[in-house]
Amino acid sequence: MDYLPNIIFAIILIAGIGYFAKNVQKLIRNIKLGHKVDASDHKSERWQNVMRIALGQSKMVRRPVSGFLHVIVYVGFIIINIEVLEIIIDGIFGTHRVGLSILPESVYGFLIGSFEVLALFVLVSVIVFWIRRNVIKLRRFMANEMKGWPKSDGNIILYFEVVLMVLFLVMNATDSVHIIEATGTTFQDLGAGNVISQYMAPWFNGLSENTIVIIERTAWWLHIVGILAFLNYLYFSKHLHILLAFPNVYLGKVVPKGKFNNLDAVTAEVKLMMDPDADPFAAPPEGAEDDVPAKFGASDVMDLSQTQLLNAYTCTECGRCTSECPANLTGKKLSPRKIMMDTRDRLEEVGKNIDANKGEFKDDGKQLLGDYITNEELWACTTCNACVEACPVSIDPLSIIMEMRRYLVMEQSAAPMELNTMMTNIENNGAPWPYNQMDRLNWKDE
Amino acid sequence: MSEELIVPTMAEMMAEGKQPEILFWVGSAGSYDDRAKKITRAFVKILNKANVNFAVLGTEESNTGDVAKRAGNEFLFQMQAVMNIEVLNAYEIKRIVTCDPHSFNCLKNEYPSLGGNYDVIHHTQFIKELISSGRLTLEGNTYKGKRITFHDPCYLGRGNGVYDAPRDVLKKTNATLVEMKRHKRTGLCCGAGGAQMFKDAEPGDKEVNELRTEDALETQPEIIATGCPYCNTMMTDGVKFKEKEAEIKVLDIAELIADA
Numbered sequence: 196m197d198y199l200p201n202i203i204f205a206i207i208l209i210a211g212i213g214y215f216a217k218n219v220q221k222l223i224r225n226i227k228l229g230h231k232v233d234a235s236d237h238k239s240e241r242w243q244n245v246m247r248i249a250l251g252q253s254k255m256v257r258r259p260v261s262g263f264l265h266v267i268v269y270v271g272f273i274i275i276n277i278e279v280l281e282i283i284i285d286g287i288f289g290t291h292r293v294g295l296s297i298l299p300e301s302v303y304g305f306l307i308g309s310f311e312v313l314a315l316f317v318l319v320s321v322i323v324f325w326i327r328r329n330v331i332k333l334r335r336f337m338a339n340e341m342k343g344w345p346k347s348d349g350n351i352i353l354y355f356e357v358v359l360m361v362l363f364l365v366m367n368a369t370d371s372v373h374i375i376e377a378t379g380t381t382f383q384d385l386g387a388g389n390v391i392s393q394y395m396a397p398w399f400n401g402l403s404e405n406t407i408v409i410i411e412r413t414a415w416w417l418h419i420v421g422i423l424a425f426l427n428y429l430y431f432s433k434h435l436h437i438l439l440a441f442p443n444v445y446l447g448k449v450v451p452k453g454k455f456n457n458l459d460a461v462t463a464e465v466k467l468m469m470d471p472d473a474d475p476f477a478a479p480p481e482g483a484e485d486d487v488p489a490k491f492g493a494s495d496v497m498d499l500s501q502t503q504l505l506n507a508y509t510c511t512e513c514g515r516c517t518s519e520c521p522a523n524l525t526g527k528k529l530s531p532r533k534i535m536m537d538t539r540d541r542l543e544e545v546g547k548n549i550d551a552n553k554g555e556f557k558d559d560g561k562q563l564l565g566d567y568i569t570n571e572e573l574w575a576c577t578t579c580n581a582c583v584e585a586c587p588v589s590i591d592p593l594s595i596i597m598e599m600r601r602y603l604v605m606e607q608s609a610a611p612m613e614l615n616t617m618m619t620n621i622e623n624n625g626a627p628w629p630y631n632q633m634d635r636l637n638w639k640d641e
Numbered sequence: 642m643s644e645e646l647i648v649p650t651m652a653e654m655m656a657e658g659k660q661p662e663i664l665f666w667v668g669s670a671g672s673y674d675d676r677a678k679k680i681t682r683a684f685v686k687i688l689n690k691a692n693v694n695f696a697v698l699g700t701e702e703s704n705t706g707d708v709a710k711r712a713g714n715e716f717l718f719q720m721q722a723v724m725n726i727e728v729l730n731a732y733e734i735k736r737i738v739t740c741d742p743h744s745f746n747c748l749k750n751e752y753p754s755l756g757g758n759y760d761v762i763h764h765t766q767f768i769k770e771l772i773s774s775g776r777l778t779l780e781g782n783t784y785k786g787k788r789i790t791f792h793d794p795c796y797l798g799r800g801n802g803v804y805d806a807p808r809d810v811l812k813k814t815n816a817t818l819v820e821m822k823r824h825k826r827t828g829l830c831c832g833a834g835g836a837q838m839f840k841d842a843e844p845g846d847k848e849v850n851e852l853r854t855e856d857a858l859e860t861q862p863e864i865i866a867t868g869c870p871y872c873n874t875m876m877t878d879g880v881k882f883k884e885k886e887a888e889i890k891v892l893d894i895a896e897l898i899a900d901a
């Protein structure tokens with residue numbers, strides 16, 4: 196019976212990691228519904244971006260307050276999780292603070308001490324974050340697309356952090372009974388590493404040793420269970436970005452932002468049209484069939500690229516893009532954040548459809564265009580790249596808007612009337628206005 | 642009609658067996674739009690003053706296709722591009738300058754994979770070059786001490802990372818450069834990009850150019866400087882809307898320098 200806790204621990208651990216792995220597989224499968232992308236270019240620049248933007252959070256700190264707090268939470272989160280390593284070993288082997296059998300007391304104390312300080316900082320930052328969302332009500336967290344689940348999601352994560360940090364500190368504060376094998380003392384008596392928790396220990400003074408042990412064990416168990424729950428919560432949350440930001444930034448745009456891709460399929464057709472020797476009725480060459488895409492542009496998530504779908508899962512819903520979008524700032528319906536959230540929601544819907552239909556997508560009569568994103572939103576974009584510039588994790592909402600405009604124009608001829616007139620003019624006179632090509636140099640003598 | 646401008650065309654140059662050092666891509670707005678034509682003329686005035694050996698395509702130039710591409714019409718864009726590339730390559734053009742950041746971006750970034758490889762620069766970059774090489778000298782009195790704020794064109798700034806050239810040029814006029822709250826990376830669009838110039842805006846509570854003009858007015862400028870014909874139109878309309886056209890001028894950097 197002595198091994199019961201170890202076995203329970205192992206089961207919880209395996210279940211927690213297993214379920215997470217299953218969802219990661221699903222995530223990868225969904226992303227693979229998009230077109231393949233070739234990211235073999237600009238390797239060193241891509242890695243630099245990962246170091247600077249993802250790891251170094253260079254774009255986060257452009258907004259100093261939220262940037263600074265975010266760095267604390269992020270560093271705290273990663274570093275405190277080193278402690279999880281010890282918890283796992285202790286849990287499996289039934290040891291207590293195994294770190295002290297491996298590391299010198301001073302090093303161990305330094306580590307735990309830093310964790311405690313960070314935990315306190317994280318607590319404070321998270322509380323400020325909560326106040327920004329719920330009391331100050333910053334405009335970018337109050338938009339239409341942030342009602343319901345996205346709003347709760349933002350807060351749930353903050354509560355998670357609070358609970359985990361408090362559990363960690365309580366666990367240390369009440370660790371005053373259990374004798375550590377390596378040192379022959381309790382953690383609190385050791386006097387190394389309890390930088391913060393020593394001030395919390397007296398709160399529990401009046402309690403019996405038994406009760407203190409129960410509190411300590413409860414905090415310990417809840418802490419590890421909480422971390423596993425957090426891990427599994429990620430898949431359903433905007434917090435996927437803590438993992439996906441890295442590949443996403445790697446795949447981010449490395450050419451000038453103003454450069455839009457040229458559609459190869461169009462190039463092939465244009466070359467054919469312009470080539471006086473080409474026989475328009477000739478059978479397409481062997482293999483050409485596969486090159487022609489089913490359609491131009493995008494009306495649903497499967498028409499987007501894998502990078503664009505990864506973008507959707509990575510979006511943190513921070514709204515920095517939307518808060519700089521000229522269309523949104525002047526009251527138009529367009530919100531680049533909503534474009535990303537819609538893409539993710541639709542992709543999830545398609546994923547569930549595939550799950551329910553034994554791995555095959557069954558037409559559900561819906562698509563991203565129309566059912567999620569309206570023409571009105573798409574036509575409001577000025578292609579100014581403010582959203583792309585603002586995004587702290589290198590997401591490109593503009594590229595999705597462009598793909599959908601392409602679909603509207605090339606597949607449906609559904610451009611606003613004035614734009615059709617403009618395009619007809621270009622076709623006929625080589626200018627967006629109805630002027631004569633022969634008058635192009637008249638400015639010279641005016 | 643104002644002063645005589647010397648504007649050689651590529652066809653004329655070719656006939657004389659000459660090759661210009663740079664091709665001036667005038668663009669559709671610069672060729673036909675009344676306000677933009679003034680910018681074109683001002684820039685040519687600078688080119689003439691600095692004795693630049695340049696040429697234009699004239700009636701052989703056609704729309705870059707940029708605006709069609711932003712509207713989603715990739716076919717029309719590529720048709721235009723291929724046509725223009727044929728002309729440019731036939732003349733063996735190496736270097737291009739343009740006053741339109743949209744043409745600049747399109748020629749520089751989107752023509753290469755279709756066979757058009759040129760060294761493309763924006764007119765503010767070229768003016769900077771002319772000044773620093775000593776080919777163009779400014780008296781520096783016209784705008785001395787005047788408050789000028791520069792509005793970053795999206796396709797020059799964020800689109801291609803060119804923030805300094807226009808500012809460096811403006812500093813040469815001895816004006817006082819004042820920055821708007823949103824500038825450089827966070828500069829707000831004037832509202833014309835992405836084919837918006839050619840259509841009505843979607844329903845909202847304000848026009849984008851109004852908001853941008855408010856940004857500019859906050860700096861209490863005497864002149865709003867632009868580097869794009871479309872921005873110029875938008876800001877001019879915005880200033881009119883705010884009934885400030887008597888106090889505040891909207892001028893392209895080329896126009897400023899031509900008189901500096």
Ligand code: SF4
Pocket residue numbers: 516519520521522523529530531575576577578579580581582583592593596
């Ligand atoms: S590119 Fe479009 S969506 Fe992005 S900020 Fe500009 S107007 Fe908004």
Ligand code: SF4
Pocket residue numbers: 509510511512513514515516517531532535585586587588589590592
């Ligand atoms: S796209 Fe980027 S900037 Fe916009 S909400 Fe998502 S993470 Fe934030």
